[in-house]
Amino acid sequence: IVNLYSADEEKSQNTCLPFLQNIAFAGPQGETVRVTALFDEGAMISTMCTSTFDKIKHRLGNWNPSNKRLQMANGITVPSHVVWKGEVEIAGVKAHGEFKVFDSAGGWKFLFRKPMLHAFKAIHNYETDQVDITGTGGTRTLLN
DSSP states (O other): OOOTTOSOOOOOTTOOOOOEEEEEEEOTTSOEEEEEEEEOSSOSSOEEEHHHHHHHHHHHOOEEEOOOEEEOTTSOEEEOOEEEEEEEEETTEEEEEEEEEEOOTTSOSEEEOHHHHHHTTOEEETTTTEEEEEEBTEEEEEEO
8 A cells, every 4th residue: 555645655766755845934032943844736725733833832933723624635624723924944045934733643744835835936846856946035946
């Protein structure tokens, strides 16, 4: 069985790897809060797993309770507990972003989705598996 959404599958010479990057959020006291993000071009809301959020929320700031419900690809709905808005940084490039928090049951830590990809003007070159991003601080090429 192959999990279509797993970032942990075995790698072979012809395998297309999930695009993972370290990203950072600006905390309220100037601190930097880092997480590893899985780039996901299919969904319309960036999301963080509750277990990851619980570990960093005391340093994150800029978050508020959320009463939104999120519909998953399989049609079920799950509660969103928190919404965060603020400055996101990747490789020295910054842009404004937003994400919701819900329990992924350990499937991932952070999904970097279309709105944030759009905020960074991301262009994914699938041949080289690189993403170009642009924002405050210039343009960078991210390698997978």
